[in-house]
Amino acid sequence: MKPFKYIFWLFYRIWFYVLVALPILVLMPILLLSLAKESWYPFFFKLARFWARFILIGMGFRVIIDREQTPEPGKSYMFVANHTSMTDIMLMLVAVKNPFVFVGKKELAKIPLFGFFYKRSSILVDRSSAKSRQAVFLRAQRRLKQGLSICIFPEGGVPEETIILDDFKDGAFRMAINHQIPIVPLTFADNKKRFSYTFFSGSPGQMRVKIHKFINTNGLAIDDTKALNQNTHHLIRDQLSVYQQNQKATLGTE
Numbered sequence: 304m305k306p307f308k309y310i311f312w313l314f315y316r317i318w319f320y321v322l323v324a325l326p327i328l329v330l331m332p333i334l335l336l337s338l339a340k341e342s343w344y345p346f347f348f349k350l351a352r353f354w355a356r357f358i359l360i361g362m363g364f365r366v367i368i369d370r371e372q373t374p375e376p377g378k379s380y381m382f383v384a385n386h387t388s389m390t391d392i393m394l395m396l397v398a399v400k401n402p403f404v405f406v407g408k409k410e411l412a413k414i415p416l417f418g419f420f421y422k423r424s425s426i427l428v429d430r431s432s433a434k435s436r437q438a439v440f441l442r443a444q445r446r447l448k449q450g451l452s453i454c455i456f457p458e459g460g461v462p463e464e465t466i467i468l469d470d471f472k473d474g475a476f477r478m479a480i481n482h483q484i485p486i487v488p489l490t491f492a493d494n495k496k497r498f499s500y501t502f503f504s505g506s507p508g509q510m511r512v513k514i515h516k517f518i519n520t521n522g523l524a525i526d527d528t529k530a531l532n533q534n535t536h537h538l539i540r541d542q543l544s545v546y547q548q549n550q551k552a553t554l555g556t557e
Contacts, residue, residue: 312503315362319498322361324416326354338423341449347424348402355396363507364390364497366397370514372487374401379452380487380517381479385468385539386456388494390510395454398489398512403452406439406474408460426453440478447482457532461500468540476531479520486518488535490542513542 327334330350337347359366374380382403384395392405405425412422421427426442429435443453455478457471479486492511499505515538523531 309503312505315505316502319358319362322358326357327416327420330354334420338420344404344424344449344451345402348396351424352396352400355393358393359390359397359510362390362498364510365508366394366510366512368398368512368514371516372514374399374452374487374517376401377450379447379450379482379484381475381484382452382454382487382489383457383471383475383535384454384489384491385543386458386461387491388461388498389500390494390498391456391491394491394494394510394512395489398514399452399454399487401452402450403454404443404446406443406453406455409435439474440481443478444482447484452484453478457535464495464499464501467543468536471532471536473528473532476535477525477528480523480525480528480531483520483523485520486531486535488515488518488538489513490515490539490546492543492546511546515539515542 334347334350337343337350378401380401380403382395382399384391405421406428407421407425409427409429411425412418412427414421426439426446428439446453453475455475457475458469459472462469476486490513492513493509497505497508497510518531518535518538520531
């Protein structure tokens with residue numbers, strides 16, 4: 304039985320990259336055109352959401368979204384979520400309708416094909432460079448003035464498999480305070496189980512998302528950054544604990 308599992312996982316991984324590349328290749332001219340002007344970004348975002356949904360459906364993932372609050376059209380937000388899988392980008396695009404721009408590490412630009420468009424549509428940061436971090440704030444400010452939102456995975460990367468939720472960096476929260484935009488915390492429950500960075504793992508199934516009530520930043524100052532960071536971290540961590548407890552309870556009744 305074990306050899307069949309490894310064969311399945313091998314082809315499952317290959318199938319994922321086929322699904323990632325296929326829409327990009329088919330839609331290449333339209334994608335390039337949609338990135339020709341920054342003002343056309345909302346159209347590119349719609350194409351990106353189609354791309355993401357195509358991948359998740361093709362992988363056999365069933366997205367279940369629990370919304371405590373829904374972002375209003377035309378308003379800017381700071382979307383943050385736990386980071387466990389390469390499917391987090393796709394799930395974020397499917398879960399959120401408001402056009403947003405990812406802020407992510409520059410290494411993602413090296414991924415063939417995907418990296419080409421990621422570099423041109425996202426705000427890339429070199430965390431080892433103070434100059435790069437400063438440039439992120441300036442580019443994010445320009446995007447927010449255009450009516451877009453920002454999305455950051457505040458763990459700064461995917462933590463080790465044994466870590467449920469790593470510490471959050473302050474950047475997303477400092478930026479939200481600077482621009483007085485609400486924090487929208489999201490908890491991804493199943494991405495690590497569905498498709499983690501462990502090669503021989505993964506399976507079709509549900510992908511649950513919890514969109515929490517927004518955290519208001521009106522009136523907050525930079526000195527409140529750490530408290531805002533910790534409050535958001537606790538919110539997502541507690542929700543992950545609820546998911547774990549529910550899973551144990553379900554297994555116990557089977």
